[in-house]
Amino acid sequence: MVFSQDQFFQAFASRQIPRIRIAGIVVEQSAVLVQRPADDPTSCYAFIGGEYEVGDTFETRLRKEFEEETNARVVEAHYLFCVENHFRYNENLVQQAEHYFLVSLDRFDVESRENHLRQDWLPLSLFGQADVRPIAVRDAVADGSYLSKRHIVQMAN
Numbered sequence: 001m002v003f004s005q006d007q008f009f010q011a012f013a014s015r016q017i018p019r020i021r022i023a024g025i026v027v028e029q030s031a032v033l034v035q036r037p038a039d040d041p042t043s044c045y046a047f048i049g050g051e052y053e054v055g056d057t058f059e060t061r062l063r064k065e066f067e068e069e070t071n072a073r074v075v076e077a078h079y080l081f082c083v084e085n086h087f088r089y090n091e092n093l094v095q096q097a098e099h100y101f102l103v104s105l106d107r108f109d110v111e112s113r114e115n116h117l118r119q120d121w122l123p124l125s126l127f128g129q130a131d132v133r134p135i136a137v138r139d140a141v142a143d144g145s146y147l148s149k150r151h152i153v154q155m156a157n
Helices: 005-015 058-069 124-129 135-143
Strands: 019-025 031-037 049-051 074-089 092-105 117-123 151-154
Touching (some): 019 074, 058 092, 117 124
Antiparallel strands (some): 074 092
16 A cells, blocks of 8 residues: 555654654766655655664665665665754654665666656756755755765754
């Protein structure tokens, strides 16, 4: 069963506990790999990743997410930083501790393995204007500071 984005965040917000998420930043050929729901072209983009699960290490979860969601495999993964991400989704407060890795993939021609997701390469030169969440991570990628950051806080509006 695939939950819509609304159902997912509604269920998560009702738990009222922070979620741990692992995600990858992929920059190749002056573009950044991101994804969004395939059925909602107005939805924001996000970095590929997923919820940390029992039995995982950060890196095994990262690799699983890329293999489950795309036709690409992670070749290298280097830990970058943690983000305290607080945001509102339909008036519900959601809080995540997100751990980001710099990722190299085995291919550039990335395609989705899941019908509800679509991956896109956004030009690095325009990345700062794209609707990529969390915005603090988007801005760090756009200005290059993501390579030196260790901790980012994104507060809810």
